[in-house]
Amino acid sequence: PATISSTLDGAPPLIIGHRGLPGLYPEEVIAGYEAAISGGTDALELDLQSSSDGVLFACHNVYLSDTTDVAKHPEFASRRKTRMVDGVATGPDWYISDFTAAELRTLRVRQPIATRSKQYDGLYPMATFQEIVDLAKRAMAAHSGRRIYVYPETKNPLYQRQLGRPLEEKLLAMLTKEGWNTPDAPVFVQSFDPASLKLMRKLGLKTKVVQLIDGTDIDYRSGAITYTSPDTAKPFSWLQAGDPRTFAAMVTAAGLAEIKTYADGIGPWKPYILPARGVDAAGNPVTALAEASNMPPTSLIADAHNAGLFVHAYTFRDESQHLTRTYHRDPKAEYHAYFSLGVDGVFTDFSTTARSALTDWLKERGTVRKEGTGPARRP
Incomplete structure (x- = not known):
């Protein structure tokens, strides 16, 4: 494969299909993951939730109203409630942990973002983690030599544990059953909470951790x-x-060194790499990203690489409200900016755009690789 001097391992950056292909499909449905694979994604990214009977499902939130038709099911009306989730009052809503796997399968998924296509609403059930693993294995078997990573996140892990639905043991057991609890398995395990990642390491997780x-x-x-x-x-x-610390502590030299004791990489929000600012004619700060312009990049990618950590940045989206003025409404220009800084992977809602942007970027550098084939990346 092509050698890219600015990434940690010299391989081209990974295209990470964030929740499947939610720019076009509802989030975290098999059809969306299949479309992401066809569009050239290297990884199937998902959020783990547990049903009341302990089956792992893919869903971004612990509640159901924004991404499913649960409100249209009178048989579940009485389950609507308010809950504290990681210190934040949520609801009233319906919570995944109150439903059995069979009940969750009766729901149909819908697009939660008003400006995106609704053409697939109501067509697909929620996906289980097992189905996504099976899809990745089928895709790798069908495309010999292509790596399709599975990229699960333990979502609100302490909340889940308090409910008696711990995610970590279940995830580890499943990866072990699939023969995927190894450093070179096509798996990245991610979380915002270091306690969850450290627990999984203690339990024996051997995959790449973010x-x-x-x-x-x-x-x-x-x-x-x-x-x-x-x-x-x-x-x-x-x-x-x-x-007293905030996430800001993680991007310091000490923070990165601490992360290196239990993880292989970081997944920072994009402004940690390319900050943005803007003021209007009156000197007041702008109120939207699309009105702001890029500042010079921080040293985070270089700092992480120096600590031996790869960098997967989130989340890239095509719509103009997610792009600073610097990119002139061209999502590919944003990818090129991050590729040029040495990012090792990009979480994207539009894998097809990301793949096209990477193909163009590699061509410009004379490092073409076959469309839609992920490099074999060393652990």
């Missing part, structure tokens, strides 16, 4: 990331322990 790094918002006057909401300011285990 520490996600969040933030609440951007102060467009300075370009600084803000930390004002408890669910995005710090991992919940830190909040519970009274730890």
Whole structure:
């Protein structure tokens, strides 16, 4: 495969199909993952949730109303409630942990973002983790030599454990059953909470591990990331322990060194790499990303690489409201900016755009690789 001097392992950056292909399909459905594979994704990214009977499903939130038709099921009306989830009051809503796997399978998934296509709403059931693993294995068998990674996230892990639905043991057992609990398995395990990742290492997880790094918002006057909401300011285990730090601590030299003790890479929110700022004619900060412009890049990618950590940045989206003015409404320009900085992977809602952008970028550098084939990446 092509050699890219700026990535940690010299391989081209990975295209990570964030929740499948949600730019076109509802989130985390098999049809979306299949389309992402056809469009050239290297990885099937998903969020783990547990049914009441312990089956692992793929769904971004612990509740169901935004991505399914649960509200149209009168038989489940009485299950609507309010809950505290990692320090944040949520609901009233329907919670995955109150439903059996069989009940969840009666629901149909829908697109939660108003500006995206609704043409596939109501067609597909929620996907189980097992189905996504099986799909990756089928795809690799059908495309000899192509690597399709599975990229699960333990979502709200302490909340799940408090409910008696712990994710970590189940995930580890499943990876072991599939023969995938090895350093070179096509697996990345991710979480925002280091407690979850450290627990899995203690339990014997041997796959690649990724520490996600969040933030609440951007102060467009300075370009600084803000930390004002408890669910995005710090991992919940830190909040519970009274730890005063925020996610900002993770991108310091000491923070990266600590992450290296239990993880192989980081998954930072994009502004940690390319901050953005902007003020209007009156000198007031702009209120939207599309009105802001890029600042010079931080040293995070180089710092992480120096610590021996790869960098997978999130989340790339085609729509103009997700692009700074610097990119002139061209999503490919954003990918090229991050590729040029040495990013090792990109979480994207539009795998097809990402693959096309990477193909163009490699051609410009005379390092063409076969369309849609992921490099064999060393652990």
